[in-house]
Amino acid sequence: MSLDRLLLVRILLTLVTIGYSALTVKADFNKTHATNPLWTGHARFHVVWQITSYVGFALIALVLVWSPGAYAQERLYLACAFAAVVYGAFFITLLSMPLYGGRAYDDNGYLPFAVAGMKWDANVTVFSLLTLFLVASIALLLVG
Numbered sequence: 001m002s003l004d005r006l007l008l009v010r011i012l013l014t015l016v017t018i019g020y021s022a023l024t025v026k027a028d029f030n031k032t033h034a035t036n037p038l039w040t041g042h043a044r045f046h047v048v049w050q051i052t053s054y055v056g057f058a059l060i061a062l063v064l065v066w067s068p069g070a071y072a073q074e075r076l077y078l079a080c081a082f083a084a085v086v087y088g089a090f091f092i093t094l095l096s097m098p099l100y101g102g103r104a105y106d107d108n109g110y111l112p113f114a115v116a117g118m119k120w121d122a123n124v125t126v127f128s129l130l131t132l133f134l135v136a137s138i139a140l141l142l143v144g
Helices: 003-020 022-028 041-066 072-095 122-143
Strands: 113-115 118-120
Touching: 003 022, 003 041, 003 072, 003 122, 022 041, 022 122, 041 072, 072 122, 118 122
Parallel strands: none
Antiparallel strands: 113 118
16 A cells, blocks of 8 residues: 555545544534533433543544554554444444434424435534545545
């Protein structure tokens, strides 16, 4: 694999990893989620557990992505697998909302925004874009 392609994969995976860690902390560790008084204490416990788990996985992923040494391509595949689990679980949860009465947003949280006369959910929009970055990363690894 060429150095340029490997660097591009590392950059894309870094963005993907920041998306499921730092962006999740920013979006969820505030009054709309983790400290929302309208949420039950147990629901807040689970969102903080989720956030801290993602940060832990992200730290491992970033070490895998940027550490020098042997098995560079294999380490990138493992970082891709971490991201695939997080983003895959998001979309499974989104698609299965009718089974458990879920919603993609709360009225007291981040509301959908309008684009070209359509309502777009912030999480779905950002995670869809980052999933495309993940797919691009995997494709670059496969052709290299």
